[in-house]
Amino acid sequence: MGAGKIRGQLLKGTTPLLVLTVLRDGELYGYEIVQKVREKSGGTFAPSEGSLYPALHSLEADGALLAEWRESDKGPRRRYYRITPKGSGLLAEHEAEWAAFSVGMARAVGSRANG
Amino acid sequence: MGAGKIRGQLLKGTTPLLVLTVLRDGELYGYEIVQKVREKSGGTFAPSEGSLYPALHSLEADGALLAEWRESDKGPRRRYYRITPKGSGLLAEHEAEWAAFSVGMARAVGSRANG
DNA sequence: GCATCTACCTCTGATTATGAGGTAGTGGCT
């Protein structure tokens, strides 16, 4: 349980990156996004609804995503999300941030001393 | 500026890991901890005072660190921190969390499709 | 006396993940 508490904090700020990443391969609706993230991350990540939907709305408001309602044959309607050119730019920014961040962590936490 | 906003969120939860990591090599006081973190991370990280001191107090309260006031020849007194066995255990936990987290991210964000 | 550097501490505001709750459509079971 203690470990989960740490993880919850590490997750902060990763939802837009994860969402934009799975949408790079094509349009998806909310539930599908969670499944794709879980799949791609090897089961490590699966954004909760309480963080997914606000993130989607915020990305849409920023012009990073385009959304469209569509009916489903078998269940409630779905809101499909598609990445925009602006979203691709934002994705690149998030990827660069993550890369710099994880390199810094590898240096700082790496088993060997650096100084 | 936009990038910094992302990073600020990614940083959440990393302060205890960074602090415990630099204290693994010996005791340090607050200002020194920031410098060591900056040094080890190649300039990527340098905890702000507003996050460092609360983290130190919390780690001390948890029994992960032992602290001691000492006078300085040339300036105000310093509070030296030393890692305890419990702190080493916590460090191992944080390291494992970080490892799992960064592996998951590498899978999810890696340039090639996984599924 | 006053500014500057070191060194500590605390508070406010902003961001965001979680978990619980709520609304609806579809289909299966009794």
Add this chain to the structure above:
DNA sequence: AGCCACTACCTCATAATCAGAGGTAGATGC
């Protein structure tokens, strides 16, 4: 028909914690 489960969306209250600004205090130099 009534009930439950599953899909699919959304929102709210709570908790964690980072940044930045402010405050206290000792030592040094002008």
